[in-house]
Amino acid sequence: MNIKIFSITILAVFIALSGCATGPVGNDPSIEVIDSQTLPPPTRNDLFAASRPYLIGPFDKLKIDVFGVEDLQKEVQIDASGRLSFPLIGEVEASGSTPSELANLIKERLSGRFVRDPQVTVNLTETVSQVITVDGSVDEPGLYPVVGKMTLMRAVATAGGLTEFAGMENVVVFRTVNGQDYAALFNLKAIRRGNYSDPEIYANDVIVVSESRARRIFRDLLQAAPLLTTPIIVLARN
Numbered sequence: 001m002n003i004k005i006f007s008i009t010i011l012a013v014f015i016a017l018s019g020c021a022t023g024p025v026g027n028d029p030s031i032e033v034i035d036s037q038t039l040p041p042p043t044r045n046d047l048f049a050a051s052r053p054y055l056i057g058p059f060d061k062l063k064i065d066v067f068g069v070e071d072l073q074k075e076v077q078i079d080a081s082g083r084l085s086f087p088l089i090g091e092v093e094a095s096g097s098t099p100s101e102l103a104n105l106i107k108e109r110l111s112g113r114f115v116r117d118p119q120v121t122v123n124l125t126e127t128v129s130q131v132i133t134v135d136g137s138v139d140e141p142g143l144y145p146v147v148g149k150m151t152l153m154r155a156v157a158t159a160g161g162l163t164e165f166a167g168m169e170n171v172v173v174f175r176t177v178n179g180q181d182y183a184a185l186f187n188l189k190a191i192r193r194g195n196y197s198d199p200e201i202y203a204n205d206v207i208v209v210s211e212s213r214a215r216r217i218f219r220d221l222l223q224a225a226p227l228l229t230t231p232i233i234v235l236a237r238n
Helices: 011-018 099-110 152-158 188-193 213-217 219-224
Strands: 023-025 028-034 061-066 073-077 083-086 090-093 120-126 131-136 142-145 171-177 180-186 206-209 232-236
Touching: 061 099, 073 083, 090 099, 099 120, 131 152, 152 171, 152 188, 152 206, 180 188
Parallel strands: 131 206
Antiparallel strands: 023 028, 028 232, 061 073, 061 120, 083 090, 131 142, 171 180, 171 206, 180 232
């Protein structure tokens, strides 16, 4: 996903909070506030983009084969933390790697010490291709599978919950629909109070909690309207 660093001006506050019609934000024609409280759902093509390389994630099942060594032909499942356990070399960090990258890592750890010039192949036998990314101020940032209906609150809980200093008011969800990049700012406190419903999260969404990217993108909004009671949706025009 091509995430743009948006330039948000104070004008966006008045547009968003007063319920005015949609339109460009400030002097930046690439940014537009959307008159909506929900992000548009992704299309089938957005969910299954063929051009994306597959990255191994939690709960994927793999078949690992070290050629000529029967004891090192294993079917394994990645655990919730993104690791796998393999004979001789112990735990291996697999999450975020492609199958070929993981094969190279296992080959490096086996080479010389355990197996002379090992030939390693890694194949996906059961994929969890539908994943979300949860980043920022959560206890366990990473890639997580979308099982059934996923909401923003559930996604944050899946990633271990918020850290001690997380900003519940500043949670950004990035989504691509038909090649168009969207970003939405949500307030988890407002959701818990019932000010608006817990938004649904889809595969390939990127969730960023609190500072860094969220504060940079919405810094003017946060300064002028720190107590959000409705989500703010912006559209990045390509």
